[in-house]
Amino acid sequence: MTVRPHYKLHAWSVSMELVKIIYRWLAIFPTEEKYGLQSQMRRAAVSVPSNIAEGAARSSSKEFAYFLSVARGSLSELETQYLIATQLGMASENSQLEEHIEQASRLITGLHKKHTAPIKS
Template sequence: MPLRSFRDLIVWQKAMLLAREIYQLVKMLPVEERYALSDQMRRAAVSVPSNIAEGQARNSTKEFIQFLHIAKGSNAELMTQLLLCVDFEYLTDEQIHHAKQLSYKVGQLLSALIRSLRIKHEQIE
């Protein structure tokens, strides 16, 4: 079945779950982090599915790959911020466990999709 929309992409669906999870986690951060770390985390979390969607909508494999790389970068940024939350003792490993799992899965799916699109793009050229 052909891809009709970014919504059909499992990686986008998982990234949406990750964003929702992050929005729940940042509610548990201290008030003094409301406009610092929590804001950065929300931005990074929203950036992942947003860049997947924007890239897919570009109708260019090369551009799609570029946006997937941006999503990968935002995902790595988010993972770092989750780890900082534990280092700063704002959250526990247990509290971020599900978000870390989702982030790891999204990263794997992004890498696999990039590889697949590169192969497709090379065959076309």
């Protein structure tokens, strides 16, 4: 099996770890949130590495930058939902989760800048 381009990206690896952290953290949510905020958070978390992977498989930097932008949007959505959940008392704050959101954000933003920067001749 050949190594896919996204496997080499640190942003993808960190985002994959973030998905695992989110799934474990959400396990303590109230049962009535199973199809509400909990479901939305899972979808947003899964969207981050999925969009990085899809973008990395595209043939141009412009396409990759587009999918990185979508991944960044999903990460912001996830962060907002995390804040809502903690402020409503559904679960306690999680420093590991917060660190992974921050790290993923920095990495995705760096990749995005790299793929949108003008080419110098």
